[in-house]
Amino acid sequence: MKTTIINSELDLLCQQGRLSSEPIAVLDEQGEVAFINSAMQDVLPDGTLSATTRAALTGSKARRLITLARSDGQDRTSRQLFAIPLEHCRLVTLIEHEDDPRIKRLQAQLEEARKRSMTDALTGVWNRNQFDEFLHIEIPRAERYGQPICLLVLDIDHFKRVNDEHGHSVGDEVLRQVSDLIRQQIRLVDSLFRWGGEEFTVLLPNTSLSAARFIAERLRQAIGQFCFETAGVVTVSIGAAELERGETAEAWFSRADDALYEAKNLGRDQVVCAEANADRLIGGEYGDSPVLMPWKSIYESGHPLIDQQHRELFRMGNRLIAASLDETVGKEDFLRLADELIEHCAQHFSDEENILAEIGYEDLDQHHKAHNGLLTRARKLRNQARTGSVNTRDVIDFLVDKLVKQHMLTADMAFFPQLTKPAAEQN
Numbered sequence: 230m231k232t233t234i235i236n237s238e239l240d241l242l243c244q245q246g247r248l249s250s251e252p253i254a255v256l257d258e259q260g261e262v263a264f265i266n267s268a269m270q271d272v273l274p275d276g277t278l279s280a281t282t283r284a285a286l287t288g289s290k291a292r293r294l295i296t297l298a299r300s301d302g303q304d305r306t307s308r309q310l311f312a313i314p315l316e317h318c319r320l321v322t323l324i325e326h327e328d329d330p331r332i333k334r335l336q337a338q339l340e341e342a343r344k345r346s347m348t349d350a351l352t353g354v355w356n357r358n359q360f361d362e363f364l365h366i367e368i369p370r371a372e373r374y375g376q377p378i379c380l381l382v383l384d385i386d387h388f389k390r391v392n393d394e395h396g397h398s399v400g401d402e403v404l405r406q407v408s409d410l411i412r413q414q415i416r417l418v419d420s421l422f423r424w425g426g427e428e429f430t431v432l433l434p435n436t437s438l439s440a441a442r443f444i445a446e447r448l449r450q451a452i453g454q455f456c457f458e459t460a461g462v463v464t465v466s467i468g469a470a471e472l473e474r475g476e477t478a479e480a481w482f483s484r485a486d487d488a489l490y491e492a493k494n495l496g497r498d499q500v501v502c503a504e505a506n507a508d509r510l511i512g513g514e515y516g517d518s519p520v521l522m523p524w525k526s527i528y529e530s531g532h533p534l535i536d537q538q539h540r541e542l543f544r545m546g547n548r549l550i551a552a553s554l555d556e557t558v559g560k561e562d563f564l565r566l567a568d569e570l571i572e573h574c575a576q577h578f579s580d581e582e583n584i585l586a587e588i589g590y591e592d593l594d595q596h597h598k599a600h601n602g603l604l605t606r607a608r609k610l611r612n613q614a615r616t617g618s619v620n621t622r623d624v625i626d627f628l629v630d631k632l633v634k635q636h637m638l639t640a641d642m643a644f645f646p647q648l649t650k651p652a653a654e655q656n
């Protein structure tokens with residue numbers, strides 16, 4: 230990955246050097262000349278940057294100013310080389326003095342070239358290279374903070390017909406318009422990419438699959454209801470997938486893409502969400518033991534905080550089961566994990582009750598009593614386990630089965646339909 234970044238930065242600079250009429254050279258991370266244009270060669274003694282000059286230009290100072298002796302001895306004024314440090318290389322140019330406006334001009338040109346290399350020329354959205362870059366940042370971020378992240382793959386239906394019937398420029402206009410419509414519907418933290426041709430991808434950080442379905446549906450409707458000036462009605466098919474724990478970028482994309490093709494096969498103009506692989510577990514780091522609890526999309530309420538906390542409870546429940554099966558985990562460590570689960574649960578119950586109060590949930594009192602009862606019983610069991618009067622099996626049965634799973638699958642599911650505003654709508 231790093232090599233790609235370095236290479237693309239070097240490529241960018243070299244390309245800029247070729248375009249610019251200013252004398253320009255590019256030094257790579259090792260201080261070797263990666264590129265030198267003819268304007269620079271003309272002013273340098275022997276047409277090249279000597280090892281001493283290169284060493285001076287790649288020193289630790291952020292900017293380096295050196296005096297260049299002219300080889301012909303005719304020019305009495307000193308000439309200066311200036312190195313602009315970039316992330317992985319340095320751009321060297323010739324200036325009269327440190328405030329030379331050419332530095333600013335070059336930096337602006339570089340910035341412009343950098344932008345062009347990251348965006349799609351037709352629609353102005355991020356290009357496919359950037360999609361790969363974003364994946365390598367967003368996937369570890371989501372995993373690190375235990376947040377859900379979703380991917381949409383969107384394809385314009387029968388786009389070939391638009392080109393065939395109205396011409397390529399109308400097709401181009403449709404692509405621009407579709408990308409504008411998508412941009413209007415997503416949040417600032419979401420990112421839109423043109424993946425190629427008439428296919429777009431959208432990355433939705435901190436978004437569960439149920440919220441992603443809602444967003445995708447909103448996109449589909451916004452595009453389907455828009456009146457395109459010449460093309461008329463245009464529809465899109467969308468595949469959505471949520472990243473699973475430990476899943477590679479390729480596997481994730483492939484699941485979203487499969488969902489897209491299912492949407493196409495089902496008749497187009499629709500959204501299909503990829504189900505999680507049944508054998509994958511939210512606590513995937515504990516292997517594929519059948520006793521662990523798999524997370525399913527039907528457990529999602531559509532409220533981001535509730536879903537995030539429910540997932541975390543599943544993860545902690547799986548961790549507790551794994552610890553009980555692991556002979557190397559002692560009683561104290563097991564009880565510490567049980568404590569963590571109970572305290573997370575207490576925080577979750579309190580947050581959930583606040584959310585339910587906000588939406589005016591009519592069975593809130595009942596739900597509050599159920600929470601209190603569960604927490605009291607959980608703490609009592611934990612204390613009994615400490616004194617040895619109950620065994621780990623009883624703790625697991627209650628904490629994992631009754632507290633986490635059954636409560637969520639029965640009492641909690643009763644209020645899911647009332648959480649009518651999913652994440653996307655609230656933001």
Ligand SMILES: Nc1nc2c(ncn2[C@@H]2O[C@H](COP(=O)(O)OP(=O)(O)OP(=O)(O)O)[C@@H](O)[C@H]2O)c(=O)[nH]1
Nearest residue numbers: 384385386387388389390392397398400401426427
């Ligand atoms: N105008 C325009 N057309 C493009 C561009 N990139 C790709 N296309 C066209 O997009 C069309 C894609 O056609 P297909 O892959 O057959 O898909 P489709 O017609 O959308 O059919 P389905 O995806 O099956 O609904 C081709 O005709 C491409 O030439 C572009 O930048 N501008």
